[in-house]
Amino acid sequence: MAIVERIVRLCCLGARAVVAFFVLASLAAGLYTAQHFKMNTNSETLISPELDWRKREARFDSLFPQQNDLILVVLDGATPELAARAQRLLAARLEQRPKLFPIVRESGGGPFFERNGLLFLSKDEVDRTMRQLISAQPFLGALAADPSLRGVMASLSTALAGVSRGQAKLDDIDPPMRAFAATLEAAANGGQPFFSWRALVGGPGGERARTRSFLEVQPALDFAALSPGAAASDAIRTAASDLGLNPAQGVRVRLTGPVPLADEEFATLAERAGLMGFVMFLAVTLTLWLAVRSFRIIFSILVTVFVGLALTMGLGLAAVGVFNIISIAFVALFVGLGVDFGIQYSVRYRAERHGAGDLQPALVRAGRGVGKPLALAAAATAVGFFSFFPTKYVGVAELGEIAGIGMIVAFVLSITMLPALLTILRPRGEAEEVGFRMLAPLDRILLERRRQVLRAAAIVSLAALACAPFLRFDFNPLDLRSRRVESVSTLLDLMKNPQTSPNTINVLAPSLSAADALAARLSKLSEVGQALTLKSFIPEDQAPKLAAIQDASFLLDAALNPFDVKPPPTDSETVSSFKATAGRLREAAEKGSGQSARDARGLADTLDKLAAEPAAARRRAALAFLPGLNEMLEELRASLQAGPVSLKTMPGELVRDWVAADGTARIQVFPRDTSGSDESLRAFSAAVLSIAPDATGAPISIRKSGVTIVGAFGQAGALAFLAITLLLLIVLRRIRDVLATLAPLLLSGLLTIATCVVIGLRLNFANVIALPLLLGIGVAFDIYYVVAWRAGQRNLLQSSLTRAVIFSALTTASGFGALWLSSHPGTASMGELLMISLAWTLATTLFFLPALLGSPPARSG
Numbered sequence: 128m129a130i131v132e133r134i135v136r137l138c139c140l141g142a143r144a145v146v147a148f149f150v151l152a153s154l155a156a157g158l159y160t161a162q163h164f165k166m167n168t169n170s171e172t173l174i175s176p177e178l179d180w181r182k183r184e185a186r187f188d189s190l191f192p193q194q195n196d197l198i199l200v201v202l203d204g205a206t207p208e209l210a211a212r213a214q215r216l217l218a219a220r221l222e223q224r225p226k227l228f229p230i231v232r233e234s235g236g237g238p239f240f241e242r243n244g245l246l247f248l249s250k251d252e253v254d255r256t257m258r259q260l261i262s263a264q265p266f267l268g269a270l271a272a273d274p275s276l277r278g279v280m281a282s283l284s285t286a287l288a289g290v291s292r293g294q295a296k297l298d299d300i301d302p303p304m305r306a307f308a309a310t311l312e313a314a315a316n317g318g319q320p321f322f323s324w325r326a327l328v329g330g331p332g333g334e335r336a337r338t339r340s341f342l343e344v345q346p347a348l349d350f351a352a353l354s355p356g357a358a359a360s361d362a363i364r365t366a367a368s369d370l371g372l373n374p375a376q377g378v379r380v381r382l383t384g385p386v387p388l389a390d391e392e393f394a395t396l397a398e399r400a401g402l403m404g405f406v407m408f409l410a411v412t413l414t415l416w417l418a419v420r421s422f423r424i425i426f427s428i429l430v431t432v433f434v435g436l437a438l439t440m441g442l443g444l445a446a447v448g449v450f451n452i453i454s455i456a457f458v459a460l461f462v463g464l465g466v467d468f469g470i471q472y473s474v475r476y477r478a479e480r481h482g483a484g485d486l487q488p489a490l491v492r493a494g495r496g497v498g499k500p501l502a503l504a505a506a507a508t509a510v511g512f513f514s515f516f517p518t519k520y521v522g523v524a525e526l527g528e529i530a531g532i533g534m535i536v537a538f539v540l541s542i543t544m545l546p547a548l549l550t551i552l553r554p555r556g557e558a559e560e561v562g563f564r565m566l567a568p569l570d571r572i573l574l575e576r577r578r579q580v581l582r583a584a585a586i587v588s589l590a591a592l593a594c595a596p597f598l599r600f601d602f603n604p605l606d607l608r609s610r611r612v613e614s615v616s617t618l619l620d621l622m623k624n625p626q627t628s629p630n631t632i633n634v635l636a637p638s639l640s641a642a643d644a645l646a647a648r649l650s651k652l653s654e655v656g657q658a659l660t661l662k663s664f665i666p667e668d669q670a671p672k673l674a675a676i677q678d679a680s681f682l683l684d685a686a687l688n689p690f691d692v693k694p695p696p697t698d699s700e701t702v703s704s705f706k707a708t709a710g711r712l713r714e715a716a717e718k719g720s721g722q723s724a725r726d727a728r729g730l731a732d733t734l735d736k737l738a739a740e741p742a743a744a745r746r747r748a749a750l751a752f753l754p755g756l757n758e759m760l761e762e763l764r765a766s767l768q769a770g771p772v773s774l775k776t777m778p779g780e781l782v783r784d785w786v787a788a789d790g791t792a793r794i795q796v797f798p799r800d801t802s803g804s805d806e807s808l809r810a811f812s813a814a815v816l817s818i819a820p821d822a823t824g825a826p827i828s829i830r831k832s833g834v835t836i837v838g839a840f841g842q843a844g845a846l847a848f849l850a851i852t853l854l855l856l857i858v859l860r861r862i863r864d865v866l867a868t869l870a871p872l873l874l875s876g877l878l879t880i881a882t883c884v885v886i887g888l889r890l891n892f893a894n895v896i897a898l899p900l901l902l903g904i905g906v907a908f909d910i911y912y913v914v915a916w917r918a919g920q921r922n923l924l925q926s927s928l929t930r931a932v933i934f935s936a937l938t939t940a941s942g943f944g945a946l947w948l949s950s951h952p953g954t955a956s957m958g959e960l961l962m963i964s965l966a967w968t969l970a971t972t973l974f975f976l977p978a979l980l981g982s983p984p985a986r987s988g
Contacts, residue, residue: 131498156441410941418934443529453522607953893953
C-alpha cells in the first residue's frame with residue numbers, strides 16, 4: 128500500500144519529532160482525562176431510558192422515590208426480643224446522620240406496629256395471648272419492678288410461694304424452670320446463651336414472633352466513586368459495632384439490597400486484580416519475546432500501546448462524557464487489538480530485515496507489506512465496534528464508540544510511532560528467517576487434500592449447527608455474582624421465605640379503591656402468593672380484639688408500670704438471690720413429685736453452681752436475660768395501648784409507601800414460587816403482566832433487560848456483519864474473497880457455540896460482551912491471510928504472517944485468559960468464553976482458511 132509506505136518512510140526520517148509529537152499528545156490526553164474523568168457506576172443507566180419498560184420504572188421511581196437505591200439491613204437475633212431491640216437501636220443511631228441517611232425505615236416495626244401488632248393476629252390468637260399475659264401478671268409485676276437477675280429470681284420465688292400456699296401446682300411453673308435451668312447452666316459452663324421471654328409469657332406475635340427484623344435505609348450515594356454506597360455501608364457496620372450488635376451479643380447484622388450488591392460486585396472484581404495483572408503482564412511479555420525476540424521491539428510495541436491507550440481514553444472521554452461500568456472495558460479491547468497490530472508490523476519488519484539487512488528499508492518494506500491488510504483489519508474492526516452505537520444497550524453502545532475510535536488510533540500509531548521508535552532504538556538485524564519451516568508438510572497437506580479438509584469442515588459445521596438450539600442464556604443476574612459475598616448470600620437467604628422474597632412486582636393503580644380491586648384479581652393467579660395494598664394494613668375484626676386488649680390492659684397496667692423500680696443489684700445481692708431461690712426450689716421439690724420436682728432440684732443445683740462461679744459467669748447470665756427482658760416489657764406496654772387502625776390513623780410514612788402524592792396507589796405482588804429460577808420468574812412475570820401490563824419490578828426488569836441486551840447484540844451483530852461485508856466488497860472487489868474472509872469467522876462461531884453446549888457453559892450478561900472482541904480479532908486474522916493470498920503468497924503456514932497471527936493470538940489469550948482467574952463468576956465466564964472462541968478462531972484461520980483459499984491466483988494483486 129503506497130500511502131502507508133510513504134508515511135512509514137517520512138516517520139523514519141523524522142523519527143524523533145514523530146515520537147515527541149505522540150508523547151506530547153498522550154500527555155495532553157492524560158491531562159484532559161485527569162481533569163475530566165468521570166465514572167458512573169449506576170447500572171440502571173446502562174440501558175436506554177426510552178424503552179417502554181424503562182419508562183414504567185422511571186414513573187414508579189418518581190412516584191415512590193423512597194423505594195430506590197436502598198440498603199436492606201437484615202438483623203437476625205438469637206431471640207425475637209434481641210432482633211426487635213437491634214432494629215430499634217440501629218434505626219435511632221442512623222437517624223442521627225440525616226445527610227448520609229435521608230431515609231431510615233423500620234420495616235415491619237416502628238411505633239405503629241409495636242402498638243398495633245396484636246391486631247394483625249386472629250381473634251383466637253389475641254384471646255389466647257391476653258389470657259397468658261393475665262395469668263403471668265404476678266410474674267410480670269416482679270420483673271417490671273426489678274428488671275435484673277435479682278428480679279428474675281424474685282418472680283420465680285413469687286411463683287414458688289403460690290405453689291407453697293396451694294394456689295398453683297409445681298407442674299404449672301415447670302416450663303419456666305426448665306427454660307431458666309438450660310440458660311443458666313450454659314452461662315455457668317462458659318457459654319453465652321440467650322433467653323426468649325416471648326416464648327415464656329406470650330406477647331406480640333406469640334409463637335410466630337420473628338427472630339429477624341429489617342431496616343430499609345436510603346443513603347446518599349456518590350456515583351463518581353467505584354463503590355457509591357461504600358461510605359454508607361461502612362457507617363452502618365460501624366454503628367452496629369458501637370451498639371454491640373454482634374454475634375457475641377446475640378445479633379447478626381448483614382447488608383443486602385441494590386446498593387451493597389453493586390458495591391460488593393466491584394469489590395469482587397477487584398479481589399484478584401493484582402494477581403490477574405501480574406499474570407497478564409508476565410504472559411504478554413513472554414509471548415512478545417517469543418514473537419519478536421528483541422527487548423527493543425517489545426519496548427517499542429508496549430510504549431506504542433500505552434500511548435494509544437492514553438489517546439483513546441482522552442478521545443473516548445471527550446466523545447461520551449462519562450465512562451460507565453461497561454465502556455471502561457475498552458482498555459482491555461484496545462490492549463488486545465493494539466498489541467495485535469504491533470505484532471503484525473514488527474514480525475513483518477523482522478522478515479524484511481532478514482532479507483534487506485538495513486533497518487530503514489526493512490521498516491519501509493514492512494509498511495508496504497502490511498499496510499493494506501492492517502488498514503483493512505482496523506477498518507473492519509472499527510466498523511464492527513461502531514455497529515453497537517445505534518443499540519438501546521447504552522453501556523455497550525458507548526463501549527463500541529470508544530473502542531472504534533481506539534482501533535483507528537491503534538492503526539495510526541502502528542504505521543507512525545512504532546516505526547519511528549524502532550528507528551531510534553535500532554534493534555539488531557535478523558540472522559534467521561522469520562517463519563515456521565516446520566509447518567511445510569502441513570502447508571502441502573492442506574493444499575493436496577483440500578477437498579477432504581473442506582468436507583470435514585462442512586460436517587463439523589453441520590454438527591455444530593445442530594448444537595445451536597441447545598445453547599442457553601442465563602438471565603439470572605445473581606449467577607454472575609459471587610455467592611460468598613455477604614449481600615448475595617443474604618439475598619439468597621431472604622429468597623427462601625415468601626414473605627421476604629425480593630422478587631416482587633409493583634403495580635400502579637389510579638386510586639386506592641382501584642388498587643384493591645386489581646389486587647383481588649391478581650391474588651387469584653396461581654403464580655401469585657399474595658398481593659398487598661395499603662388497606663392490607665388495616666386489621667380485620669378490630670372491635671373484639673381491641674376489647675380483649677383493653678380488658679387485659681386494665682388488669683396489667685399496675686404490674687407493667689410500677690411506681691417504684693429497684694436500682695440494679697450488686698453482684699453480692701445477685702448471689703444472695705440465687706441462693707435464696709435455690710432454697711425455695713428445694714423446699715417445693717420436697718413437697719412435689721415427678722418430673723417437675725426433679726426439674727426444681729436441677730434448677731436449684733444450677734443456681735448454687737452459678738453463685739459459686741466468678742462474676743463473669745453471672746454477667747453472661749445477665750446478658751442472656753436482661754436485654755430481652757427490657758425489650759419484652761417495652762413491647763408489652765406498647766401493645767396494650769393498641770387503638771383503632773384506619774387510613775386516617777396510619778402514620779404518614781406508611782401511607783407514602785403505598786399511595787403517592789397524586790393519589791396513585793401501589794400494589795406489591797409476591798410470587799408463590801420463591802425458588803428464584805428463570806422458569807418461575809418468567810411465569811410469575813407473564814401472569815402479572817397479563818392482568819397489569821404496566822407492572823414493574825425486579826422479575827420484569829431482569830427479563831426485559833435480558834431481552835434488550837440479547838436484542839442489542841443481535842442487532843449489532845447483524846449491522847457489523849453487513850458493514851464488514853460491504854467494506855470487504857469495496858476493498859477486495861471479489862465476492863469469492865469476501866466469502867473466504869467471512870467463512871472461517873462463521874465456522875469459529877459455530878464451534879464456539881457447540882463447545883459451550885458440550886461443556887455446559889451458558890451465555891450471560893457478562894461473557895456476551897466478549898463477542899465484539901472476538902469479531903474484531905477473527906476478521907483481522909482472516910483479512911491478513913486473504914490479502915496475502917491475493918498478493919500471490921504461497922505456503923502461508925510457513926510465512927512470517929503465521930508467526931504474527933499465532934503470537935498475536937497467544938498475546939491476546941495471555942491478556943484475556945487471566946480473566947478466568949477472577950473470583951467474580953461473570954468475569955471468569957468471560958475469560959473462559961474468550962479462550963474457547965480464540966482457540967477456534969486461530970484453528971479455523973490456520974487449518975481451514977488455507978484449504979479454502981487454495982493456490983493463489985495466477986496474477987498477483
